Amino acid sequence: MSKKNILLFSGILIFIIVVSLMYLKITDDTYEGMSIIPEQHKDIPLFDGLKPTNHQYVMKGNHWEDIYEFYMEKLPTLGWKVEYQQSALDDTDTENDWSGFHSSWRKEGFDGELWIGASYNQYEEKTEVIFDKNPIYTSTPWIEEIPERICVYEVVNSKNCLEINDKSNINELMVLINSSNDWDEEEIPKREKTSVIDFGIIDIKVFYGDDEEIYFQSDKGIKIMKPEGEFFQLTKLTQ
Numbered sequence: 001m002s003k004k005n006i007l008l009f010s011g012i013l014i015f016i017i018v019v020s021l022m023y024l025k026i027t028d029d030t031y032e033g034m035s036i037i038p039e040q041h042k043d044i045p046l047f048d049g050l051k052p053t054n055h056q057y058v059m060k061g062n063h064w065e066d067i068y069e070f071y072m073e074k075l076p077t078l079g080w081k082v083e084y085q086q087s088a089l090d091d092t093d094t095e096n097d098w099s100g101f102h103s104s105w106r107k108e109g110f111d112g113e114l115w116i117g118a119s120y121n122q123y124e125e126k127t128e129v130i131f132d133k134n135p136i137y138t139s140t141p142w143i144e145e146i147p148e149r150i151c152v153y154e155v156v157n158s159k160n161c162l163e164i165n166d167k168s169n170i171n172e173l174m175v176l177i178n179s180s181n182d183w184d185e186e187e188i189p190k191r192e193k194t195s196v197i198d199f200g201i202i203d204i205k206v207f208y209g210d211d212e213e214i215y216f217q218s219d220k221g222i223k224i225m226k227p228e229g230e231f232f233q234l235t236k237l238t239q
Contacts (some may be wrong), residue, residue, distance in 0.1 A: 009228070009238045011146070013154075015049055016019060018145065021169070023180065024205065028188050029053050030054065031052060031054075032036055032054055032055070033054045033055030033056075034052070034054075034055060034076055034131065035074075035130075035131075035133045035134075036114070036131050036132065036133035037052075038131055039052075040215060043078040043079060043080070043107070043126060044114065044131070045070075045074055045077075047059075047063075047066075047067045047070050047129070049063070049073075050067075055130070056126060056128050056130045057108075057128070057129040057130075057131070058126050058127065058128050058129075058130060059126060059127050060125065060126050060130070061125065061126065061127065062120045062125075062127060064100040064101065064118040064119060064120050064127050064129075065089070066088070067118045067129060068077075068087055068100070068101045069126065070102065071116055071134050072085070072103075075099050075105055076162060078107075079108070080105040080106070080107045080114065081105065081106050081107065082103060082104070082105055083104045083105060084102070084103065084111065085102070085103040085104075086101065086102050086105045087100065087101035087102075088101065091102075099119055100117065100118045100119030100120060100127075101117065101118055101119075102115075102116075102117040103116050103117065104116075104134075106136070112134055112135050112136060113133070113135070113136050114132075114133060115130075115132040115133070115134055116129070116130070116131055116132075117129070117130050117132075117236070118130075123215070126233045137181040137182070138181070138182045139178065139179050139180060139223075140182050140183055140220070140221070140223075141178040141201060142177060142204070142216075142218060142220050143174045143177065143178060143199055143201075143202060146170055146171050146174065147170065147200040147201070148164075148165070148200075149163055149164065149170075149200075150164050150170055150197060150199050151163055151166050151172070151196065151197070151198040152162075152164065152196075152198075152235045152236065152237065153195060153196040153197075153198070154195050155194075156194050156195070156196055157204070158209045161198075162235070162236055164234070164235075169234050172230065172234055173197070173231070173234050173235070174199075176225065176228060176230065176231050176234075177204065177216055177223065177225075179221040180214075180216060180224060180225035181223060181224050181225070182221060182222070182223060182224075183215065183221070183222040183223055183224045185222070187214045187223060187233065188207055188217060188222060189212075189213075189215070191207040191208055191209045191210075191212065191215065192208075192209030192210055193208055193209045193237075193239075194206065194207050195208070195209070195235075195237055197235065202218055202219070203218065204216050204217070204218045205217040205218070206235075206237070207237060208227065208237070208239065210239065211227050211239060212227065213225065213226060213227065214226070214227055214228075214231065227239065
């Protein structure tokens with residue numbers, strides 16, 4: 001092979017390598033913020049016209065209703081079962097139509113839960129769709145019956161008790177605690193404050209502070225919950 005041909009071959013090879021690296025870089029950036037990519041799953045179809053842009057898919061115009069109908073019809077035929085769905089179609093206020101829909105799906109053999117949501121960006125006049133893969137959480141109920149009263153101790157081993165007698169408030173606290181996700185780890189991350197809620201048949205320690213996740217601990221295990229403002233309003237505990 002002549003020197004001229006060698007140089008030509010080398011130039012072509014370098015060009016191919018550079019183009020390949022640029023393509024990989026663009027691809028990485030395109031899907032960088034996504035936990036799941038529909039194009040990589042035969043059982044997760046992509047609505048025609050959607051284009052990936054970092055963490056979401058977009059297309060010009062308001063198409064969220066078409067996308068909603070597409071997935072509600074198509075996914076069940078591919079073995080998916082809807083766990084939750086909510087859309088602006090259920091809202092009688094037409095001003096909220098832009099809010100689109102949210103849905104979660106499960107399928108045997110799929111490790112987690114598939115989340116699909118779409119909305120219309122009025123300012124940029126485009127539909128935005130997000131696909132997400134989330135772990136499946138469990139929530140084991142700890143409290144079965146509403147007690148007549150509960151006591152909230154802001155400090156562990158304190159004798160000062162904030163007594164709550166309102167049945168509706170007690171029930172709201174029960175719902176918040178029962179619906180909190182089970183925590184499988186043995187250790188609870190360090191928190192600034194620890195309080196106790198006495199439900200009569202069960203004492204629940206509360207670990208919280210600094211707008212961080214709240215941990216509940218009892219003889220039934222450990223739970224975790226977001227720092228819900230409603231919880232602090234009901235218990236009068238301060239963050």
